[in-house]
Amino acid sequence: MKGIPISDSIRTGIGADDLRQAFLDNLVCALGRLPAYSTRHDHYLALAMTVRDHVMRRGVRCFEKGDNLLVRRVAYFSAEFLPGPHLGNHLLNLGLTESIRKMLDGLGINLDDLLAEEEEPGLGNGGLGRLASCYLDSLATVGVQSVGYGIRYEFGIFDQTIRDGWQIQGTDKWLHGGNPWEVHRPGAVQDVMFGGHTEPWQDESDSPRKRWVPSIVIRGEAYDTPISGYDSDTCALMRLWKAEAVESFDFSAFNHGDYDRAVEQKVASENLSKVLYPNDELHRGKELRLKQQYFFTCCALQDMLRILSLRGAPPESFHSNWAVQLNDTHPAIAVAELMRLLVDQHGLGWDVAWKVTRSTFSYTNHTLLPEALERWPVDMIGGLLPRHLEIIYEINARFLDEVRAAFPGDDERLARLSLIDESGPRYVRMANLACVGSQTVNGVAELHSKLLRQTVLADFAALWPEKFTNVTNGVTPRRFVALANPGLGKLLAKVAGKNWPGDLEKLHKLEPHAEDPAFRQEWREVKLSNKRHLASLIAERTGIEVDPTSLFDVQVKRIHEYKRQHLNLLHVLTLYLRLKKDPKAEVPARTFIFGGKAAPGYFLAKRIIRLATAAGELINHDRDIAGRIKVVFFPDFNVRNGQSIYPAVDLSEQISLAGMEASGTGNMKMSLNGALTIGTLDGANVEIREAVGEENFFLFGLNAAEVPALKHGGYRPRDRYESDPLLREVIDFLTSGALGEDRDLFQPLVDNLLYHDPYLLLADYRGYLNAQQRVSELWMDPEAWTRASILNTARMGRFSSDRSIRDYCQRVWKVNVKKLKK
Ligand code: H2P
Structure with missing residues (x-):
């Protein structure tokens, strides 16, 4: 059909009535369903097709233009x-969320139910x-x-x-x-x-x-x-x-x-x-x-x-x-x-x-x-x-x-x-x-x-x-802030203008508000409501009740030795042993949340998951602890679950051995949502710390130059174990039988740490504990914590993937990009 421009072959603008009609057409014609008998899944499919068509229209039109202009x-x-999941993200991008919600309401259908249907x-x-x-x-x-x-x-x-x-x-x-x-x-x-x-x-x-x-x-x-x-x-x-x-x-x-x-x-x-x-x-x-x-x-x-x-x-x-x-x-x-x-x-x-x-x-x-x-x-x-x-x-x-x-x-x-x-x-x-x-x-x-x-x-x-x-690297602020954290989104729109997801540097406008107690209060309320939501998901998926007012200390990512989830667990167990010995110790309530998949054939990674769950089984039920610390392994970490987790994080665990994590992107998602980071000088942590300010970041550990120096200098992890009583106690605890009947369960992890320790956990253990102590101290000052949290979000604008893509366009692909709107 040469000579027929797309604009003739499809309708361009689309109003609420069109959407309703398109939805019903899809339900009846594409799916062959009688509206009266249709299921929730049918509604989801019909809505998805309606939205897809809408996006496709733009896509085809845009490709037509590109071909005419021979763009690279x-x-x-x-x-x-x-x-x-695509649906919510498209609705957000197209600005259709509210009109679709209303259209569906008119048909007695709830949009959130349909969003939940998507695989x-x-x-x-x-x-x-x-x-x-x-x-x-x-x-x-x-x-x-x-x-x-x-x-x-x-x-x-x-x-x-x-x-x-x-x-x-x-x-x-x-x-x-x-x-x-x-x-x-x-x-x-x-x-x-x-x-x-x-x-x-x-x-x-x-x-x-x-x-x-x-x-x-x-x-x-x-x-x-x-x-x-x-x-x-x-x-x-x-x-x-x-x-x-x-x-x-x-x-x-x-x-x-x-x-x-x-x-x-x-x-x-x-x-x-x-x-x-x-x-x-x-x-x-x-x-x-x-x-x-x-x-x-x-x-x-x-x-x-x-x-x-x-x-x-x-x-x-x-x-x-x-x-x-x-x-x-x-x-x-x-x-x-x-x-x-x-x-x-x-x-x-x-x-x-x-x-x-x-x-x-x-x-x-x-x-x-x-x-x-x-x-x-x-x-x-x-x-x-x-x-x-x-x-x-x-x-x-x-x-x-x-x-x-x-x-x-x-x-x-x-x-x-x-x-x-x-x-x-x-x-x-x-x-x-x-x-x-x-x-x-x-x-x-x-x-x-x-x-x-x-x-x-x-x-x-x-x-x-x-x-x-x-x-x-960068991350999209649409999915990981606007969509995942609508409460925060509203607050950001109030101070940074409603186009902040399209120009994340605008978040800088938040900075002065960090000094405003009323704003800090609002900020805390948003976080608390996100934590309540996550707490309910945790209860639903794991049966564990957690306290939404406790510090949510989170590490979610692929399980790998270099990412050192087991260092995090050494800290959890150290804290546990301390509370057992000294129930009056000043330890603010914390919920440790882990999530991530281990490759099916990766033996030690699977043992690390087992250690997290064993720590939970022991600590969550220990009456002496009385819920002051809890440990959760959140199953099936994926994009959808991530969207519920990132907004609820207080403390972001980015604790890989320096020189191992190329960048990390979870670190960006959490900090953008107002989490403070505890981390090493690894990957993008270095740039995040520079951006948010070193006083708003808990740094610890060897740096990338010290790591090879230590390894080549004849590192002997066992010496660390011998010379540090706390470390010895926690390592011994792993094979003491307290973590389940099978004493040998964690022996491979212990042997690995004592005789190889390729990712230098034992070398970084003390530094990590000290940094965690600083975390607890700041947490006990909610105003100071909130201030740092606001500044994290305010200063993370450069980690939008829009900036990364603009960099690629300019330095690598040599293609033009759209100018930012004023
Ligand atoms: C990897 C790196 C990360 C990096 C990401 C994207 C392979 O992801 O390890 O450091 O941020 O690519 O560049 P992951 O570990 O999550 O599988």
Whole structure:
């Protein structure tokens, strides 16, 4: 339908009557329900479709404009996304919450009931996936056209329940009730090849070419989910790929009576997008994971080339039409894939194709942990992606020539920089491939970017210092403040103007109010009401009654030794032992709240959860303690639960060993909601402390320079245990039998701490206790605490993901953003 502009084909403005009609139409026509018999879930589906259509309208219109103007689009390649429930967020962004509430009221339906119906897509493990979703939200908000490309996992991160104190993993079935947010695009399919061999061939131009003859082809089908921006006409798209068999049924096998084989191929193909890999499992040798990575990047790049040709632009202009961000190395194989598509499929010469490729990609690193650096056995890549291995070798040969010219005779450097690790069995190093193929490389907080340049990527930084930059992470204030904490939102609107979620620096206007006792009172009331709400959820989910006026001391994040949830637990138990000995001790009432998932195969992480639940079982029922401290493990930490937890936090635990946490984003969410942080100089904590003021932050622990010094100086954790009576007492307590019948339960944790202590808990224990003492003292002065809480929120404006995205646009992607409204 050439010549029909979108504005003719759809209604633009939409009023309350239209919404009501659209809702009823969806209920009847799309769902085939008789209104009188329809269920709450039907209502949720119909409302979701109504809102989705509304957002889609904007999205399509905005893409039409982008194509006319040939704007450079951003493609965010990420193996993980954690969008959280969509409905409430869209309503907020579109300013529709109240009109929809009223419209539903008129039909006798309660909006909150429908909001509770939504299943969230758990297509990620933690911070990395959530960051990707914050970034799509901000891309749409600051007016940048963008697509988030990823995988439509049928089963996302497992559901966590706690049984007898242990984590139990349940299958995530986010699609079982239907997913009204996505639009299946059967037309947008891409073929993805695997296996086979390559062979030379000659085209008409007589230049020698390579051809890949695969042994199997799988089809990727696109599912689009629109992502609205706040107060914005722009809409981002999350385009996720589902694997399908090319032939869903092998008819020849069927005709020969081989019924099982007839569906085998279909099942094998579809397995590809079945399940999300959990973090912290050793992926080495997990062929399916490499297949997943290749699958979605291959679909995405072909899709982008298709869009390019719709624009009438040639493949040589790929990089001026698209900027691709690699979210960690998971999509790094895309570098070789784009080369293959440009050279083999589109006939570009190597040099031109390489220039295009290098001007397209940028790479974000999210971790310095050596075990998390991806590498794939050369044989595995060669078997699955034979053409890519050739391309990687060619990129490497040319790259190493460059290195030789820059550092003649430095073979060791050459070996370190090489895309191939040849120190033992041969591996392809994905971070090296990402660095070589990218225009910009960044870390996610100042400290992390600095350490990246000094350690993991030091050789690359020496070679190409200009490539390296930092973009400190950010979080969306829409979902994590306005939506999660409407009470606070109202207060903020009063002093910072109602557009504060679109311009978070406006929160600075709060500062003078920190001195106003009446405002402080209002502030405390909002916090208390959030804590009451969380307390009721805790009671409902765990049966534990907690006191909303107690200090809510919270650590919610993936369970990992480096994040040191067990250091927190050592403090809990130390406090417990102190109260047992001295019931009159001045210890203000505290509720310790833990949440987070442990990778199913991560033995010690699961023991840490067990320790938290065991501490709860003991302390919560101890009459001597009389409820002065309580310990809660909040099950199934996810985006939705996070939205109930962050607003209720008084004390934010950000206690990773310095140099280990790349950035952290929970630290930002909590502080924005008025929590004070107890933390180390790690990740973004450093910048948060600078922003909020050191007097409003409880600092402790070794710094990133002291950590390696201590380790290399022959750290002996057992000496700390011997020389510190409190520490000895609490460590001994773990295996005393007091924490349950099985004395050996925590022996592995104790052995780990006494004889290895890789994350230096015992070295930081005293500093942590002292900082916790300072916390208790400040808490006992509510006016001073509230003042610090207000200042935390007031000074956190720069941690909006809008700022991060503006930084990326300016420093990395070179695309224009919308100006801030005055
Ligand atoms: C990771 C890092 C965090 C970082 C986040 C986003 C991988 O998240 O460890 O420090 O903030 O990426 O950049 P997580 O630990 O939550 O899985």
